[in-house]
Amino acid sequence: MRTLAFALAAAVLAAGTPLAARTVSVTMPPERQLFKDAPGADLARGKCQTCHSSDYIFTQPPMTKAQWLAEASKMKNVYGAPLEESQLEPIAAYLVTQNGKE
Amino acid sequence: MRRTRFLAGGLAAGGLLSLTGSPVRAAGQTITLPFANGMRPIVAYPQKRPLILLTSRPPQLETPLAVFDEGDAFTPNDAFFVRWHLAGIPTSIDGDAFRINVHGAVERELSLSLGDLRRDFEPVEIAAVCQCSGNSRGYFSPRVPGGQWSNGAMGNAQWRGVRLGDVLKRAGIKAGAVQVRFNGLETPTLSTTPDFLKSLDVELAASPDVIVAYAMNGADLPLLNGFPVRLIVPGYFATYWVKMLDDVEVLTEPDQNFWMKTAYRIPTAGNGCISPGEKTETVPIGRMRVRSFITNLTDGQHVAAGSGQRLRGIAFDGGSGIERVDVSTDGGATWRAAKLNRDYGKYSFRRWETTFDAAAGQTYRLASRATAGDGSVQTTAVCWNPSGYLRNAIELVTVSVS
Numbered sequence: 001m002r003t004l005a006f007a008l009a010a011a012v013l014a015a016g017t018p019l020a021a022r023t024v025s026v027t028m029p030p031e032r033q034l035f036k037d038a039p040g041a042d043l044a045r046g047k048c049q050t051c052h053s054s055d056y057i058f059t060q061p062p063m064t065k066a067q068w069l070a071e072a073s074k075m076k077n078v079y080g081a082p083l084e085e086s087q088l089e090p091i092a093a094y095l096v097t098q099n100g101k102e
Numbered sequence: 103m104r105r106t107r108f109l110a111g112g113l114a115a116g117g118l119l120s121l122t123g124s125p126v127r128a129a130g131q132t133i134t135l136p137f138a139n140g141m142r143p144i145v146a147y148p149q150k151r152p153l154i155l156l157t158s159r160p161p162q163l164e165t166p167l168a169v170f171d172e173g174d175a176f177t178p179n180d181a182f183f184v185r186w187h188l189a190g191i192p193t194s195i196d197g198d199a200f201r202i203n204v205h206g207a208v209e210r211e212l213s214l215s216l217g218d219l220r221r222d223f224e225p226v227e228i229a230a231v232c233q234c235s236g237n238s239r240g241y242f243s244p245r246v247p248g249g250q251w252s253n254g255a256m257g258n259a260q261w262r263g264v265r266l267g268d269v270l271k272r273a274g275i276k277a278g279a280v281q282v283r284f285n286g287l288e289t290p291t292l293s294t295t296p297d298f299l300k301s302l303d304v305e306l307a308a309s310p311d312v313i314v315a316y317a318m319n320g321a322d323l324p325l326l327n328g329f330p331v332r333l334i335v336p337g338y339f340a341t342y343w344v345k346m347l348d349d350v351e352v353l354t355e356p357d358q359n360f361w362m363k364t365a366y367r368i369p370t371a372g373n374g375c376i377s378p379g380e381k382t383e384t385v386p387i388g389r390m391r392v393r394s395f396i397t398n399l400t401d402g403q404h405v406a407a408g409s410g411q412r413l414r415g416i417a418f419d420g421g422s423g424i425e426r427v428d429v430s431t432d433g434g435a436t437w438r439a440a441k442l443n444r445d446y447g448k449y450s451f452r453r454w455e456t457t458f459d460a461a462a463g464q465t466y467r468l469a470s471r472a473t474a475g476d477g478s479v480q481t482t483a484v485c486w487n488p489s490g491y492l493r494n495a496i497e498l499v500t501v502s503v504s
Contacts (some may be wrong), residue, residue, distance in 0.1 A: 025194035026148030026325050031158035051189055051291045053159040061138050061245035071247065078364070080294025099139065 007025065030081040034058050040094025047083055048075075062101040106263035108186055123335035125165065128152055135252045136401070137240040149324040151180045156249055159188035159290075161326060165254035170416050171397035175444070175451040175494070176229070179319050184326045185234050185255060185340070187298045187361075190289035192346070197330050202269075202314070206283075206352035209274030216330055219316060222272075223264035226313055228234050229450035230336035231258045231418045232343055235366055235387050236365075239490030246490040253395060253497075258451035261334045263315035267308040269350070275304065278354045282307035284333055284342075285349035296360035300342050301353065302335065311336045311449070314347060335450035337421025339491075341366045362386055367489070374492045375485035389420030391494035392480055393474035394427055394454070404504045407462040413440070415470050422475035423448035431458050433467035434482060434496060440470070448475065460503045468499045 031053040035044050048054065063071070069092035075081040076088065083091070106352065127133055127144045129152040130447040145155040147163060154164035163184040169177060190349035197216055204212040214222075216451045234250050234255035248254070264419045270282070290297060313334045315323070323329040328345025335342040341361075357363070368374040376382060394417035405411055417424045423445075428437040443453035460466065473479040 022198050023194060023196045024322070024329055028161065028193060029145055029147060029158070032143075051295065053157055055155075055157045059139055059142075059156055059250050060247055061250065063231050063247070067247075078360070079296070080290075080292050082292070082294075 011051050021096070032057075034098075036098060038094060038097050040090050040097075043087060043091055044098075047081060047087070051079070051081065057095060058099055060099060062099055063096070064101055065092050065096040068095040071095075105184050128340065132179055133166070135240055135250075137250070137252075138245070139250065140252075147184065147326060149180060149326065150184070151178075151179065153183075154252075154254065156251065159227065160189045160191060162186065162249055162377060163326070164251055165257060166372075167252070167254055167395065169254075170395065170451070171414070175446055175453050176260060176319055176355075177451075179259070179321055179324050179327070182232075182257040182259065182318075182324070182327055183255045184346075185249070186326075188288050188290045188295065189290055192287050193325070195287070195325065195329060195346070200330050200348065202331065202348055202350060204269060204273045204350045204352075206350075207276040207279045207354050208270075209273070209276060209281075210497065212269070212273050214269070216316060219264050219314065219331070223268050225262060226265055227260055227262045228311060228313060228334065228336055229258065229260050229446040230334055231256060231390070232334075232340045233257075233390055233418075233450055235339040235341050235491045236489070238493040241493060242486060242490045244486075246488055248490045255340075255349045260320065260446075261313060261315040262317035262320075263313040263331065263334065264464050265310055266314055266333070266350075267310060268314045269314060270308055270352070273352070275308070275352055276354075279304050279352045280355065281353045281357050283351045283353055283357050283359070284344040284347055285351070286328070286344045287346035287348055292395065298344075298361045299357070299361055300344055300366075301357035301359075301362050302342060304352070306335075337419075339387050339390055341364075341387060351418060354502060366491075368491055369487050374487060375483075376487055378486065378488075387491055390418070391492055392419035392424075392472050392474040392478045393417065393494045394470040395497060396468055396470055396499045399468065399499055399501050401499045401501075403501045405460050405501050406448060407460050407503050409459040411460040412455065412458045413468065414452040414453065415469070416453055417472035418449075418451050419472070419476070419478065421449050421476035422478075424452040424454075425473045425475050427452075427454040427473070428471045429456055429458075430469045430471070431466045433498065434469050434471075437471060460501075462503055465500060465502045468501060469496050471496050 034054040076083040146152045156162035165183045169181045183393045202214045237255040240250040281301040305455045333344045369382040371382035396415040427440045440454040440456040
């Protein structure tokens with residue numbers, strides 16, 4: 001293994017490009033927690049944040065409840081979010097309080 | 103207005119100009135992009151200088167426009183934009199253990215280490231712009247859902263690697279192959295979410311400019327840009343530039359996966375640009391459209407009076423090269439040619455520059471208009487489609503002279 005690594009390093013140097021690091025490890029910064037307390041907050045925190053940070057909601061343009069319902073339905077039906085049909089309306093009702101318009 | 107420049111690789115704040123012209127921006131500060139809900143924190147992610155944070159998990163980071171005014175035509179690795187689709191991104195990668203598996207309709211399955219790539223294939227280099235399909239989505243009117251980018255979901259790099267075509271040749275593509283599908287180490291949190299897979303027609307995949315890159319601007323790729331290897335599809339939107347590429351599958355039927363069949367598609371009508379509510383067939387997004395940006399002045403900025411005010415920027419297209427860039431100081435009523443700087447190839451940013459006379463008390467509506475080698479030219483017509491793709495209209499930058 002040592003010989004192989006040496007040969008690889010030599011080949012790479014000959015090619016004039018940097019040697020790829022053997023292992024690269026990074027630590028991501030903590031994610032933002034933007035959901036504010038209101039009825040439905042626990043549902044949003046539990047469901048939406050399974051797959052993505054809350055800033056996915058807050059960087060969208062302000063949307064109507066109908067638009068948030070469409071988004072929640074897309075998350076369930078297209079991206080496989082573990083939402084019950086009965087949870088879509090409460091989630092939309094909460095999201096419109098967070099980033100909504102009439 | 104006095105400006106300092108943001109030094110490449112530096113983490114010091116103070117040099118960056120925001121889109122609105124105010125100096126800034128260190129980690130912990132914010133920037134407000136000019137559309138609703140445009141406030142963004144400035145955050146330093148691993149191997150990155152402080153950038154505009156769109157979302158934190160999966161991470162999406164935008165490059166401030168002033169970065170494109172730095173140095174030459176290339177975007178520094180530590181300022182290059184970041185866009186992932188799924189939250190399952192490895193935060194540690196063992197370069198020695200990494201393998202790219204080639205399988206499907208091939209004569210010989212391959213499992214290639216990074217050493218194999220570097221040792222067994224001819225290295226090639228290409229300068230190419232990587233631009234998110236949804237770059238500039240925040241400017242769509244009416245607004246559309248999706249990642250709300252300003253204009254900084256793009257970057258230009260010198261990519262080094264091997265031709266995908268050479269890899270496919272070694273595997274031996276079987277008769278009847280129609281597409282090649284790519285997968286990376288990015289995985290969904292839930293098994294019910296479609297894994298991120300992208301495909302290219304086999305002719306494009308085997309064409310000489312498509313490469314498997316192991317270096318970016320002379321260094322390893324940052325992990326967030328796809329370390330250790332990334333697919334480079336010059337001229338095409340970044341959706342095809344699969345990061346942490348570890349799986350190449352030759353298909354005998356067109357790919358039916360979600361990210362090809364449902365997502366990342368543009369209308370067939372109107373050359374991809376339609377009216378809200380209009381229904382049309384769609385096709386997978388493909389080549390980028392010609393664009394240009396002013397990089398040294400920002401909208402709303404005050405400039406000093408004087409002749410010979412510098413005006414400069416970048417231009418690029420989907421692979422025919424930049425033929426000319428014209429500039430206007432009167433909102434597009436009259437145009438004159440800018441000087442094109444060094445040509446790094448038809449897929450690269452092309453820097454351009456010129457000067458204009460700034461009279462005291464005047465306001466100038468500055469614009470740049472690029473013409474590509476294929477004859478396509480930017481216009482004032484603003485593209486709209488429900489996914490927020492393909493924006494390439496002439497952009498206006500209004501400055502006033504103090």
